[in-house]
Amino acid sequence: MQVSVRNHHRTRCKETKAGWLPYEWSCVPLGDLALVQTGLAKGKNNLRDPVKRPYLRVANVQDGFLKLDEIKEIALEKHEVERFLLRPDDVLFTEGGDFDKLGRGTIWKGEIPGCLHQNHIFAVRCNDRRLLPDFLAAVAASSYGRRYFLLSSKQSTNLASINSTQLRSFPIPLPPFPEQKRIADILSTWDTAIEQIRKLIGAKERRKKALIWQLLTGKKRLPGLTVSWKEYRMGNLFTERNETNNHHLPLLSITGSRGVIPASEIDRKDASAQDKSGYKRIVPGDIGYNTMRMWQGVSAVSSLEGIVSPAYTICVPNAYVDVRFMGYLFKFPPVVHSFFRHSQGLVSDTWNLKFPHFAQIRVRIPGVDEQHRIAEILFAVDNEIESFEKSLSAVERQKRGLMQKLLSGEVRVKV
Incomplete structure (x- = not known):
C-alpha cells in the first residue's frame, strides 16, 4: 500500500461537513447516493391477503455482523412484501436503542431468502456507480460516523435514536x-x-x-473419581456474611458478566458522601449475588475485598465445596431455575431471594x-x-x- 500523509497546513485538502478531505474527494449527503428504505411496523390486524415472512429485528443487527440464530416471522399483506424486502448489499442501519446500538452499518448478503426488516432498521441501497456498500459500512462504523449519529440523535437517559431524515443527511466523505x-x-x-x-x-x-x-x-x-454425588441444601454448604460498618474498604459491584469489580468501573457517580454503614463486607472466596436478580443468575465469586450494597447477599462457602465450582453451578440453567422458583414477591420487579429461602434450595454435587x-x-x-x-x-x-x-x-x- 503506497501512502501519502496529509501535511499540517492541509494545502492539498478542503474543509467539508465531513471534515478535512483531499481535493479529489467529494462530500455528499447519503440521500443523494442511496435509497433509504424504512421498515415494517408490527401489530397490523385484519389483514385481507396475509402472508408470513422472516424479518430482521434490531437484536439481529450487531456491530459489524449479523446475529441470525433467532429469526422471527411477521404477517403482512402479500402486495407489501416487495416494499420491505431486503436485497443483497443493502446496508442495515439501526434506528437506535442504547448509545452503542445507534447506526451500526452492517451489510446484508442475502443470508435468508425473502427476508424483510422491521421499522427500527433502515435498509440503505447504494447507487452502484457512486457508492460502494462496503465503503458506506466502513464510514458508518468509523469514529466520524458514530459521532455524527450520536450528535444528530434524539437522546434520553442512556437511549438515542435517529430518523430517516437524519440518515439521508449523513455527509459521506466520497473518494473516487x-x-x-x-x-x-x-x-x-x-x-x-x-x-x-x-x-x-x-x-x-x-x-x-x-x-x-x-x-x-x-x-x-x-477418570479416577468414583465417589457418588450427594444432595445438599444450600444452607449446609454456605453461611451468610452480614458484616457492616467497614467504611474504610473500597466500594465494589457484583455483575453477571464481569464478576466482582470496583464500583467505579460501572458507575461514574461520586459515592463518597453516601452513608455506607449498612454496606456488606465481601472477601476473596465469597460468592455474592444480587438479591433481586438471582433468578436471572446475577452472581459472582469474589477475588477482591471490599463492601457492596445491602442489595446483595454474601455467601461464605464451607469445607464441602470448591468455590469456583459453585460459581459455575450458580449460573447453571437448572440451578438458576431453582433460584427463580424460590424467589419471593408478587411480580418480577419485586422478586427477591434472601438467604433463608436460598438456604432451602437443594443441589446435587460431587x-x-x-x-x-x-x-x-x-x-x-x-x-x-x-x-x-x-x-x-x-x-x-x-x-x-x-x-x-x-x-x-x-x-x-x-x-
Missing part, C-alpha cells in the same frame, strides 16, 4: 469509486481476521456450554476433589475465551486506527 474499492479491500483483511476470531470464540463458548451440561450433571465423570477438577477444566476454557477476546479487541483497535486514516484521506492508497 476505484479508491473506495481499494479502501474497502484493505479493511476487509481486518474484517476477515475479526470474523475468524469471532468464530473461534463461538466454538469455545459452545464447547464450554457442552462441558457444563456434561460435568455439572454428572453425565460425564472424570465430592470436593471432583468439584476442584471440574472447576479447573471450565476455568481453563474461560481463560482460552478471554485470550481470544483480547486478541479480538486488539485487531478491532488496529482496524479503527486504520479506518480513521483511510476514510479521512490522511493516508491515500494507490489505485
